[in-house]
Amino acid sequence: MKKGDRSAGVQRQYTGTAGRIENAQVGVFLAYASERGRALIDRRLYLPEHTWCEDSERRSGSGVPDDVEFATKPRLALQMIEAALDAGCPSSWVTGDEVYSQDPQLRSALEARGVGYVLAVACTTRVRINQDRTVVRADAAATALPPDAWHRQSAGSGAKGPRYYDWAWVQISSDANRCLLIRRNPATGELAFYLCWSPGQVALSAFVRVAGIRWCIEECFQAAKGQVGLDHYQVRHWTAWHRHITLAMLSLAFLTAVATSTRPARSAEPNRPARSSDPIDLTIPELRHLIGALFKRPSASVAMLLAWSNWRRRHQAQARRCHYRRRLTASSPT
Structure with missing residues (x-):
């Protein structure tokens, strides 16, 4: 399960790179990710406390319900x-991300429900380490680690192959299930940090896997914006915003469910290597293309459309295998 936060359109004023006052809306989104797929499953519109929640005239003009009160982004999440x-x-x-890790109430609520978390934090985050409970910055804790504390592991497969990083963890309380997770880019040395907790003792690989799932929220937003028009609107009303966002999320969930249902069963041959003729599974963009072509009364037959789809996906599979071989050669664990 993941949380996302993205700007979308109108209503909230800010001054940015445009060099003038612009309007924007800020939504907080929840995404669900599993081995079978991922999709946005909930949303909340964030209202700034002083410029919106306390302005009855603006609330009334935009149709904000009377019972809606100010809530921080972590609280909405x-x-x-x-x-x-x-x-x-x-x-x-x-x-x-870091917006949510800063809220102790969010972390406490997750722990109370027995839900583990891996939340990104800034390098300036102060943590307690060692038996004497020394308080240090996260980046200082990383610098003090010996070379054998780092382990090369994959954070999951990306578009071009496994994403290998060096990982280390530091216990930050008497609770063995609470730690600071540190990720280091093997090529650049860039560091990233996560506060972690699990209801039971887990291996480092479990925290690494969850940290790697964070890219799913970016994939969800990319698909929602590019395929179902999540950001294609100009509305200024509470109800209109929720209607558009909900329909876009529903469309994405539908495409995700269809893509999942069309995946071939491979359980009969679990160890069979992929053949060069095997196409990639149907993707959300490919499904949208096929559905759109059918609704437009295509000049080609359905059989021809499916044949072209298989041809494209076979070539995409070949490109993916080349990317994976190159990535494995360059970033294989040592």
Whole structure:
């Protein structure tokens, strides 16, 4: 389960790179990720406390319900997580960026429900380490680690192959299940940090896997914007915003479910290597292309459309294998 935060359109004023006052809306999103797929499953519109929540005239003009009160982004995220868990959505982990890791109430609520988390933090985050509970910055803790504390592991497969990084963890309390996770880029040495907690003792690879799932939220937003028009709107009303965002999320979830259902069963030959003639699975962009072509009364037959789709996916599979070989050669663990 993941949380996302993205700007979208109108209503909130800010001054940015445009060199003038612009309008924007800020939404907080919840994404669900599993081995079978990922999709956005909930959303909340963030209202600034002073410029919106306390301005009755602006609230009335935009149709904001009277019972809507100010809530921070972590609080909105917690509301969505709790709603998903209460609805029976199975999830063992939550991951998110620095906005959410700074809220101790969010972390405490997850721990109370037995849900583990891997939340990104800044390098300036102060943690307690060692038996004397020394307080140090996260980057200082990383610098003090011996060479054998680092382990080369993959954070999951990306578009061009496994994403290998060097990982280390430091216990930051008497609770063995709480740690600071540190990621180091083997090529650049760039560091990233995560506060982690699990309801039971887990291996380093478990935290690494959850940290790597964070890229799913970017994939969800890319698909939602590029394929179902998540950001293609100009509305200024509370109801209109929620209608558009919900329809876009529903469309993405539909495409994700269809893509998952069309994957061939491989359980009969679990150890069979992929053949060069095997196409990649149907993707959301490919499905959208096929559905759009069918609705437009294509000049080609359905059989021809599917044949072209298989041809494209076979070539995409070949390109993926080349990328994977190159990445494995350059970044294989040592």
